[in-house]
Amino acid sequence: MEAKIFSPELLKEIRDKFIYIDWDPYTGKRIHIEASGGSIRLKSVVDTYAKETCLPSEHHRGNPASNHADEVFEKGMEDLKIFVGGKSGQIMPALSGSQATFLILNSVINHIPGKNIVTTQLEHPSNLDGCKYFADLRGLELRVAKLSRKTSSIPIDSILEKIDKDTCLLSFVHASNVTGAVHNVGTIVKEARKINPDLYIVVDAVQYTPHGPIDVEEWGVDGYAFSPYKVYCVKGCGFGYLSDRLAKLPHWKLAGKTEADWVLGSPGHQIYGAFSAMIDYLCWLGSKFSDSHDRRELLNVAKQQIYQHMMALSERILKGTDNIDGLWDMDHVTVPGLGDLSDRLCIIPFNIDGMTAEEAKNRYEKEHQIRICARNYDAYNKQMLDALGMPYAARLSACHYNTPKEIDEFLKATASFA
Numbered sequence: 001m002e003a004k005i006f007s008p009e010l011l012k013e014i015r016d017k018f019i020y021i022d023w024d025p026y027t028g029k030r031i032h033i034e035a036s037g038g039s040i041r042l043k044s045v046v047d048t049y050a051k052e053t054c055l056p057s058e059h060h061r062g063n064p065a066s067n068h069a070d071e072v073f074e075k076g077m078e079d080l081k082i083f084v085g086g087k088s089g090q091i092m093p094a095l096s097g098s099q100a101t102f103l104i105l106n107s108v109i110n111h112i113p114g115k116n117i118v119t120t121q122l123e124h125p126s127n128l129d130g131c132k133y134f135a136d137l138r139g140l141e142l143r144v145a146k147l148s149r150k151t152s153s154i155p156i157d158s159i160l161e162k163i164d165k166d167t168c169l170l171s172f173v174h175a176s177n178v179t180g181a182v183h184n185v186g187t188i189v190k191e192a193r194k195i196n197p198d199l200y201i202v203v204d205a206v207q208y209t210p211h212g213p214i215d216v217e218e219w220g221v222d223g224y225a226f227s228p229y230k231v232y233c234v235k236g237c238g239f240g241y242l243s244d245r246l247a248k249l250p251h252w253k254l255a256g257k258t259e260a261d262w263v264l265g266s267p268g269h270q271i272y273g274a275f276s277a278m279i280d281y282l283c284w285l286g287s288k289f290s291d292s293h294d295r296r297e298l299l300n301v302a303k304q305q306i307y308q309h310m311m312a313l314s315e316r317i318l319k320g321t322d323n324i325d326g327l328w329d330m331d332h333v334t335v336p337g338l339g340d341l342s343d344r345l346c347i348i349p350f351n352i353d354g355m356t357a358e359e360a361k362n363r364y365e366k367e368h369q370i371r372i373c374a375r376n377y378d379a380y381n382k383q384m385l386d387a388l389g390m391p392y393a394a395r396l397s398a399c400h401y402n403t404p405k406e407i408d409e410f411l412k413a414t415a416s417f418a
Contacts, residue, residue: 001304001307001308001311001342002308002311003308003311003312003315003341003342004305004308004309004311005309005312005313006305006400010288011401011403014285014400015401015403017281018040018041018042018043018232018401019041019042019046020032020040021040027365027369029369030369030370030371031368031369031370031371031406031409032371032402033370033371033372033397033398033402033406033407034371034372034396034397035210035230035397035398035399035402036207036230036347036373036395037373037397038230038235039210039229039230039232039399040232040399040401041232041233042232042233042277042278044277044278044280044281045232045234045274045277045278047277048270048273048274048276048277049234049270049271049273049274051273052069052072052269052270052273052274053270055068055069055269057069058266059073059266059269069269072269072270072272072276073267073269075272076269076271076272076273076275076276079272079275079276079279079295080239080241080275081241082295082296083209083275083279083299084215084216084224085214085215085217085218086217086241087217088217088243088244089216089241089242089243089244090241090242090244090260090261090262091239091240091241091242091262092104092239092240092242092247092262092263093237093238093239093262093267093271094237094240095236095237095238096227096236096237097126097204097206097225097226097227097238098124098206098238100225100226100238100239100240101127101204101225101240102126103240103251103252103262104223104225104240104246105127105130105134105169105171106134106251107249107250107251108169108200108202108222108223108249109131109134109135109137109138109168109169110137110138110250111250112168112169112200112249113168114140114167114168114169115140115141115166115167115168116141116162116164116166116167116168117131117134117135117140117143117168117170117171118143118144118145118159118167118169118170118171118172119131119144119145119171119172120144120145120146120147120154120158120159120172121144121146121147121154121383121384122147122154122172122178122179122181122384123172123173123384124173124177124204124206124207124380125379125380125383126204126206127171127172127173127202128144128383130171131169131171140168143167144162145158145161145162146158146387147384147387147388148337148339149336149337149387149389150337150339151181151338151340152176152179152181152336152337152338152339152349153176153179153181153182153183153339153343153344154172154181154183156184156187156191159172159188159192160188160191160192160195163192163199164195164196165195165196167195167196167199168199168200169200169201169202170188170192170200170201170202171201171202171203172188172203172204173204174204174205174208175207175208175211175212175344175345175347176207176347177347177397178347178375178381178385178388179336179338179347179384179388180314180338180344180345180346180347180348180397181338181343182208182212182343182344182345184343185203185219185221186215186218186219186220188201189201189220189221190220193220200223200246201220201221201222202222202223202224202225203221203223203224203225204225205224205225205226206226206227207345208226208345209226209227209230209231210230210231211303211345211346211400212303212306212307212345213304213307214303216241216243220243221241221243222242222243222246223242223243223246224241225240225241226238226239226240227239228271228274228275228278231278232278232281233274233275233277233278234271234274237271240262242260244260247259247262248260252264279295279299282302282303283295283298283299283302285302285305285306286298286299286300286301286302286305288305289301289302289305305400306400309400310345310346310398310399310400311341311342313346313398313402313404313407314341314344314345314346314348314398315341316404316407316408316411317346317348317398317407317410317411318335318338318341318348320411324408324411324412324415325411325415326411327348327350327411330415330418331418332353332354332417332418333350333352333353333414334350334351334352334353335348335350336349336350336388336389336390336393345397346396346397346398346399346402347395347396347397348395348396348397349375349388349390349393349394350393350395350396351392351394352417355417356374356392357374357375357376357392357393358374358376358392360372360374360417361373361374361394363417364410364413367413368409368410368416370409370410372394372395372396372397372410373395373396373397374392374393374394374395375392375393375394375395376392377391381393396410
């Protein structure tokens with residue numbers, strides 16, 4: 001895929017659709033390059049959520065307001081399947097992407113015969129710790145594929161060599177929220193099932209979903225968990241796509257519901273309305289590059305263009321411009337091996353000589369009004385930092401609303417720390 005920055009005119013249109021794009025009510029003007037911690041929200045999402053939250057009527061009450069809530073919910077469910085490319089299967093709501101991951105792992109690991117589980121060193125704790133928790137409950141072996149420090153990703157062979165006929169589950173991250181590495185889900189699934197055709201495969205997609213095309217049906221995954229708050233949408237919810245065979249596994253449900261129903265209670269229709277508003281935005285973006293009127297096609301076009309923009313931002317950050325050094329050219333900056341930039345999101349871990357990650361984060365904020373993140377040695381990051389051989393890491397994580405000018409300001413600030 002070609003690296004290509006959005007035009008200045010389109011970037012202005014995009015940024016006009018987001019709230020607090022370059023300032024917030026607590027600190028004033030700032031540059032937000034911390035999308036992995038939660039993307040900036042769309043104005044349409046905020047407006048839709050507020051409007052729908054005001055309605056008092058519940059689902060299935062037969063009055064006009066209730067009928068409207070039913071319609072918003074159904075459209076949201078339809079848009080969720082369009083988003084992931086799920087022609088079959090089910091959508092499971094949860095309180096977060098982490099909870100969605102745990103619920104999926106619980107059903108697979110506790111009900112599928114096997115002797116071992118395979119995951120990787122690059123996982124978010126919701127996946128790695130979840131696999132370990134349920135493996136310990138069942139007395140299964142947990143096999144962890146090792147990270148390559150040359151690419152900050154998991155080589156496919158490192159995953160495949162852990163799988164055998166007794167593996168009941170392969171669970172891995174689509175894209176890392178620390179290194180930005182994107183794993184080829186389709187290839188991993190295809191090769192893994194050559195070893196074990198009945199293998200259940202679950203993907204933690206929380207970090208990947210805002211940035212690249214998704215097709216769970218084509219890839220053949222069984223579970224795909226994600227969080228709307230990273231896709232310019234609302235917080236306090238998560239979703240999981242479930243294949244037909246996974247959806248029918250034993251799980252928490254009301255006795256009167258169908259075998260494959262994973263909806264517990266009455267979900268707030270405002271969440272689904274907000275998600276549809278986000279899909280409307282992506283279709284609008286796709287329409288800038290396509291004459292199609294098909295919602296799924298426009299969505300895919302938008303995601304392809306977003307990925308190209310992100311690749312171009314990554315190149316600018318690392319290689320710089322004619323007038324500004326990139327991180328790779330700065331002697332006081334250390335960046336781990338990143339491999340091919342076409343196989344990663346614009347998420348870059350780095351360290352600055354003489355500063356901890358926390359000190360660097362604070363200086364960017366206080367001296368330059370730039371917001372990034374510090375990944376410290378804690379429950380969320382220690383296994384990945386150990387794998388990278390880093391005690392901590394500052395992390396820049398861009399989104400498609402970020403501009404070349406914002407990246408240049410970040411690079412100038414970084415150069416000033418020499």
